[in-house]
Amino acid sequence: MPKNKLLRMDNMGIVVASLDTTVLFFEAIGLKLEWRGMIEGKWAGRVTGLSNQRVEVAMMVTPDGHSKLELSQFLEPAVVEDHRLAPVNALGYLRAMFTVDDIDELVNRLTGQHGATLVGEIVNYENIYKLCYLRSADGLLIGLAEELNKK
Incomplete structure (x- = not known):
C-alpha cells in the first residue's frame, strides 16, 4: 500500500x-x-x-x-486558446455533471433566463436517470442528471 x-x-x-x-x-x-x-x-x-x-x-x-x-x-x-465549442469527444475538459431534483424545470430556467442551450435532448437512461448536456451562454458544457425512483 x-x-x-x-x-x-x-x-x-x-x-x-x-x-x-x-x-x-x-x-x-x-x-x-x-x-x-x-x-x-x-x-x-x-x-x-x-x-x-x-x-x-x-x-x-x-x-x-x-x-x-x-x-x-x-x-x-x-x-490563448478557446475549447468551449469543442465537441463532446474532444480531448481535455469535457463537462461537469450535476445531480438535480427537477431536470425539466432547471433546463427551462437555464435556457429561458440564462441563455443556455440544450446540446441534444433530455433522455431517460434505463428508468434510472434523466440526463442531458447543456451549454451555458458562455459555451461551457455541463451535464445534468435527475435520479428517477428516488427513495
Whole structure:
C-alpha cells in the first residue's frame, strides 16, 4: 500500500470568459459562491508557470459542501486558446455533471433566463436517470442528471 494516500479532490478549475455571467449561471444551478478574489503575484506564477498573472477567481460550492468549482477569469496574460465549442469527444475538459431534483424545470430556467442551450435532448437512461448536456451562454458544457425512483 502506498505511504501517501489520496485524501480528497478539492475542486475542478474552469477558465471562463466572464466571471460575473458564469457565477450567476452556476448559482442558478444551485451552487453557492464561497469566495471571490484576485490571484496575482510571483507566487501564483510560480505555481502555474505563467510569470505575470492576474486572475479573478470565484470558488463555487455544491449545497452538500463536498464539491467545488474554481472559476477563473484571466486578466493577464490573455487567454490563448478557446475549447468551449469543442465537441463532446474532444480531448481535455469535457463537462461537469450535476445531480438535480427537477431536470425539466432547471433546463427551462437555464435556457429561458440564462441563455443556455440544450446540446441534444433530455433522455431517460434505463428508468434510472434523466440526463442531458447543456451549454451555458458562455459555451461551457455541463451535464445534468435527475435520479428517477428516488427513495
